[in-house]
Amino acid sequence: MKIAWYTPYSEHSAIGRFSQQIVAALRSLQAEVTVVRCERKTSDIRSISALKDDRDWVWAEDFGRNPIKKLNSFDITIYNLGDHFDFHAFSILHQKRVPGITVLHDYSLHNALHNYCLFNAEESNDYREHLYSEFGHEALEAMDEMYLQDQPARWWNQEIARFPLFRWAMMDTLGTVTHANHYRGVVAEQIGCPTTTIPLSYDAITDAKPAATPMQDEKFTIITVGNVNSNKRYSAIIRAIHESPLLREKCRYRVVGSSGDGAVGQLQQEVDQLEHPIDVSFTGRVDHETLEREVSQAHIISCLRYPALEGASASVIEGLRSNRPVIVSDNGCYQEIPDDLTFKVSPPKEHQELTHRLEWIVNHYDQAKQRAVRANQWATERHCPKAYSKAMLEFIDLVLYNAPVLRTSDRVAAALKTWGIEANSPLLERIDVGMQDLFGRPDSSAKAA
């Protein structure tokens, strides 16, 4: 099996690191994989070192306008896709020319669409037109509201979760891989190609031993890792600590990571304005070594995310692999983690439940540690490159098996469109039945070899 694997491949890219592991695992399963970097060759991107690979990778941009010739020699092309245009530009552009399998890391591709529209002057559609055609007035109004309130960041980081926007980027795909079930259903509905969920593979940076339970006079360290933005609910932690005498006494909070847009400064201000002082510190940007150290010195990992915009979360897997109790918001991909492995907080009752959970962990740390160890075992088995690549190869097989039928479907749809019959017409039911009768459902996972 010859695979072209489109991915960002810089040291800074989480998807890049993910790809590096999967590509290695695929090769160990006898697949021939060529890494094709899908980023735009901007000076910013080129200034970061590439990940190490013992084979040569190539830039998709070098394939020129027509990648068909280059990609013809592969059995399948896999396009990793995330919500950042510059990092995934050629996954988006080449997928239209050479349909393959899309690995959808984020399902709300608004930022990518916005920049794609700016980049692709040929297409007259702009971002708002796309938005309108997918979601109608509701979406435009929601966006306008945020801008009116002078909070554009809330649109780009939060509100977009209500409008899963990915179809524009993958109209011709032959199959889609999602990393959590919560968005697989939406994808299957909208795109009508085979879809599958493969638990996201992530080889954790750290494999620390469980933390020692703090002594009477020692504090518990709670950390949140990653790019600082409001989804991660820093304020919720700060408030919970502040309003609970127990937590004020027993906990310190370290924000590990930086932000580009002054979010850190805002949080600092928030802390400064609190009635009671609490122990909150900010590390700023950290490298891997520092990150490992921070994790090993932490007792509790907060992976609160609301709304959950990612397909699946690499950082929660890192958290689960850390052998430390992990707190998650009960939405999105986090819902799919078994209840007895993490500490779940329901977003509508966030403050109440967060306080409750943190206090319990502090008072029952030994039990919390046991839970954390079980969570690590679960995560290790489920979220590893070996399992992922095996599932990927099976899916490739299914997709290839289904591809000729999908092509027929497309031709039928094109003919019908010329005849004024749109995709949602009830007249199509009969044709669908006819096709299914002969070819089975497009989504069917049966009948692969």
Place this chain on the structure above:
Amino acid sequence: MKVLLTSSYVPFIKGGGTAIVEWLEHKLVEHGHEVETIFLPFVESMDNMFNQMLSYRLLDMTENADRMIAFRPPAYLLRHPHKILWFIHHFRAFYDLWDSGYCGIPKTAENHAFRRRLMDADTVGLEESKHIFTNSRIVSDRLMEFNQIDSEVLYPPVLDPERFYCESYEPTVVYICRMEEHKRQHLLLEAMRYTKSNAKLILAGKSHSASYPRKLKLNAMKHRLTNKVEIMDRWISEDEKSQLLARCSLAAYLPFEEDSYGYPSLEAQHSRKAVLTTTDSGGVLELVRDEQNGLITEPDPQALAEAIDRAVQTPGFAKQMGEEGPHRIAELGIQWDHTINRLMAA
């Protein structure tokens, strides 16, 4: 009964695949049935196969006929509550020829998957059939091997067996058949270099291309066989065919791995003539029994030459084998009454 006969075809190309359908129509009408024959176009190109298969599937033959008999692929996809197949071959490139050198389809993962998809779609149509007949043991075996489906062999008769007769056993070998590479007239031509008797060879039939007959003629000239070999590369009328068969000692039919025995060998047997064929001719061997109603040799010019000499030089041998022809035909039930009984009873 009202019977629909359906098959795929390529416009302007007539052959065994259309003959069997047309002859059956003729005979069914003779037996008092009402028949409608429908040929639908089909092009075997990977880009378009599934689209066309869908188009067959979208048609509806349910009304108006008591039963439907479907022949060439993918006619078995047509829908009818009483669907009978007289299955004469698969999409061979994707089935039995896939692993041979004659396939021409690159063995990529994509194409392997395409093949599986095709086979699964075919099986849907096959499984819907009330009964499946084939034209040979070989094809039945393939249906079992590739689609895990049972079938009954029903050998196709020629339209007018009465046309064929026996006049004499002159020292000629005739090969009356389209002149194509895979029919291997060239092999027989080569054999004439090694014959020691006064045997003459007549090659008769039209070719799709000009190059193959030209090659044969050049070869004949090169090896000085022109007085031993006659090459009639044109359309041969039914009367001419009967005549040529009536007078020969041996009728050759040695295609490479053919699905079924082929009408030429059957016609020869109706003319009470032994059939000369080779070990790798495939379905012909279902009809021919070595030394009984014909001769089977290695596909090698010298072996063929020996067989020809034997047939021509051994007194009474050709006749003895030829007389066996009608018995063999009866033994295999190759006869319209039987055919129609089976097709209408299933």
Place this chain on the structure above:
Amino acid sequence: MKILVVNNMVPFIRGGAEKLATNLVRHLGRYGHDAELLRIPFRWDPANRMLDEMLACRMMQIYNVDRVIGLKFPAYLIPHPHKTLWVVHQFRQAYDLWESGHSYLSHDGEGQHLRHSVTEADNECFADSQSISVISRVVKERMQRFNRVPSEVLYPPLDDPEKFDCEAHENYIFCGGRINNMKRQHLLIEAMKHCRSDIKLHVAGPPDSPEDGKELERLVKQAGLQDRVILEFGFLDRERVIQLVNRSLACACVPFDEDYGYVTLEAFYAGKAVITTRDAGGVLEFVTEGETGTITDATPEALGEAMTRFAEDRPATISMGAAARDEIHDRNINWPSTVKKLVA
């Protein structure tokens, strides 16, 4: 050239355009082409099957053919780079019949959608065709009206026009062709009640169904016209039909809104004036009032009156017949030029 003529068919039912299709194939062959006929089974009932049928034709592939000549919807939707149309009729259920409320397509959502898709499919096909001919002006006008597509009228020639001749003027009016409700032979029988002369009516042809024949027999019996009306049912020998036409005084052809009719041509070649009605459709493209026949209201009284006139004024009738003959010859409807036009 290898030319494939493409037409619809319904298994076990012989339709009107079948003869045209086989004639076309034969004549194409006569003029040096390899020609074959492809018949695609067409089932339009229930209405929502339309889309399946259309798509089936659209998804077919043709190989080894230089030209395709398409005759009817949806068979003519088959794709081919060099497609010529000789439209016998479009799918009238989606056009004029829909408009007049006689269509089996409903006027609600689904019916509307289907109608629209038929129109769009036709438009796509017309745009992709190299040339479009139609068998009558009626078809041309409809195509112009509903699809805004121009076309050229190319009347289907008779196969054997030379066999028709004015042999005699025996005392009967002849009505040939298929027998069914739409052809309205019943109207002629009723008209005989109002015919004051002793002229007979001779109806001959195959009834579409036994009921169609029985209905006419009943009418004759009821009106007591057994000795005035001769009914000859069945698939007649061509020779017999020719004889009946050639020896008649005049012919009558009164179908409802027919696109075309060979019967009129046969009459004209035989030099017979034709009685027809205002709503007969394509027949009116040939018959001119007072010159080559007469055009009346579609009532028994009016037709009876016309028959009486024809019978009583034999010289005028015969003279109109001669004019009809000249007319049809002037039109020069023949196979060589038809083939030439279609293959250009």
